[in-house]
Amino acid sequence: MEDGYTKICTVSELNENLGKRFLVNDVDIAVFKVNGEVFVLNNTCPHQHTTIIYDGFIEDGCVVCPAHGWMFNLKTGKQPTGARGLDSYPVKIINDEVFALVKAKELKW
Numbered sequence: 001m002e003d004g005y006t007k008i009c010t011v012s013e014l015n016e017n018l019g020k021r022f023l024v025n026d027v028d029i030a031v032f033k034v035n036g037e038v039f040v041l042n043n044t045c046p047h048q049h050t051t052i053i054y055d056g057f058i059e060d061g062c063v064v065c066p067a068h069g070w071m072f073n074l075k076t077g078k079q080p081t082g083a084r085g086l087d088s089y090p091v092k093i094i095n096d097e098v099f100a101l102v103k104a105k106e107l108k109w
């Protein structure tokens with residue numbers, strides 16, 4: 001898309017409360033559908049840099065990392081404590097298709 005959004009999948013491909021993993025613009029992302037709403041977060045847990053957020057479970061509007069239980073808000077990617085979180089990406093749904101604005105982090109050397 002011209003506005004920088006990339007097509008990820010369709011809404012109907014997503015299962016309620018079960019994450020899916022995609023690679024978009026070299027960024028590993030986790031996509032969730034919760035109560036019909038779609039959320040896109042970075043898939044790499046900041047705790048041990050493990051790429052398993054997509055496999056997390058949903059609780060209180062958060063995804064819970066399956067490794068050690070760190071929680072991240074589905075909308076903001078932030079932890080409830082305000083500590084290090086995940087990048088979250090804006091989502092658009094057009095005719096059942098999910099688009100997200102996924103930008104790779106700029107590396108600063």
Ligand code: FES
Binds near residue numbers: 046050068069
């Ligand atoms: S790797 Fe996610 S909580 Fe430890």
